[in-house]
Amino acid sequence: MTSPENLPGTVGELRASGHVQRGVKAEIRDNLLAALTSGHSPWEGIVGFDDTVLPQLERALLAGHDVVLLGERGQGKTRLLRSLVTLLDEWTPVIEGSELGEHPFDPITPGSQRRAGELGDDLPVAWRHRLERYTEKLATPDTAVADLIGDVDPVKVAEGRSLGDPETIHFGLVPRAHRGIVAINELPDLAERIQVSLLNVMEERDIQVRGYTLRLPLDILLVASANPEDYTNRGRIITPLKDRFGAEVRTHYPLELTHEVALIQQEAHLVAEVPDHLLEIIARFSRLLRDSDSIDQTSGVSARFSVAAAETVAAAALRRFAVTSETRATARLIDLESMVPVLRGKLEFTTGEAERASEILAHLLRRATADTAKAALRGVDLAPLAEAVGQSPLRTGERVTAAQVVAALPDLPVVAEVGARLGALDSEGPGPLAAAAELALELLFLTRRLTKATRAKGDTVSYG
Incomplete structure (x- = not known):
């Protein structure tokens, strides 16, 4: 998808345009408030939830909470998660070529920080469409920590970097969704050790890969879906992860x-x-x-x-x-x-x-x-x-x-x-x-x- 030609192309031009950096949750809050104020529903294609599910979800998003949708199969949970992308800005600036889509004003990886220091206001800016800022993962028992968080990249090691260099890490799905939305379907189907890997991401915003601890201030909204029977202390969800979600919203089959x-x-x-x-x-x-x-x-x-x-x-x-x-x-x-x-x-x-x-x-x-x-x-x-x-x-x-x-x-x-x-x-x-x-x-x-x-x-x- 090609961005409009009149958008700023460098950090200097972006700063001169008056652009204000916002976190993804603040961005969603502002756009949701604008939609509610104008009377425009952002939930296109969602049927039967107007007086039940949607008000609860809207309150959770306004509060800036990570959300889990609980419901039986075929209740529209995935459709509802995917509709969240409409609450993002249509285009957002990123450092051109950055692995994690970092904001030009706030590089968080060593490589981007080095480039920002060297180029200053000439640091090139690219623009990412909101559809590229939604990442979805179906939880399966064979999902690995490397899939979600990351792992050491042997190719980078072979290029001459030492194993102690944090730039040898190949980032997984969650870090690559920086400044976007991560949706995990059927969350309890993740093995417990994989659920543990999400704890730091949701609370401390750092990641751990094979002994590395990287303090990455990841800016993500984490949303998930689950079956109510599995999403209990007696089910297949670990209590610390359950505690980190700010809101649990129950879905249902059409009432009318x-x-x-x-x-x-x-x-x-x-x-x-x-x-x-x-x-x-x-x-x-x-x-x-x-x-x-x-x-x-x-x-x-x-x-x-x-x-x-x-x-x-x-x-x-x-x-x-x-x-x-x-x-x-x-x-x-x-x-x-x-x-x-x-x-x-x-x-x-x-x-x-x-x-x-x-x-x-x-x-x-x-x-x-x-x-x-x-x-x-x-x-x-x-x-x-x-x-x-x-x-x-x-x-x-x-x-x-x-x-x-x-x-x-x-x-x-x-x-x-x-x-x-x-x-x-x-x-x-x-x-x-x-x-x-x-x-x-x-x-x-x-x-x-x-x-x-x-x-x-x-x-x-x-x-x-």
């Missing part, structure tokens, strides 16, 4: 159904049109899974489950579009069945329930469908539709096109009312109206006002 649907709409890459009521069924299905005693809730039901479910339903609609030569790929109720066998592996069941997995998922999907249909069609009198279909059964299913479903619908005002309720009348093609009608028919079946028969192959359903 509308937030769950909005998250799916934002994150899912859909290859076919999926009507809103089908997305709502998927969202309700996920929420029922999170409340089910048959699902291991310590593992959680990730928001990625909902996203993958919507993408699978869209893919099923696209396949049906190709097989039946429909005019437009639009998901219908029949496509929901495709997500159960594909996604059951993303769930962990409690002891003894895995054998009943298909039965449990099918039951919860029916509940989600019924709840969505009742909410969407509340107040609509479906009795005329039930009576008409009872006298003249209506076929639907994977092998029946949307045009065939719409053509078979009785000519009744209630059909138009159902279509209007579900936003299908103004849509292009017969797919949305067929999807709306199928939801009404399924509600009549689930409330035992219609019967349903399925062929052996499961590709044709008859309501009557």
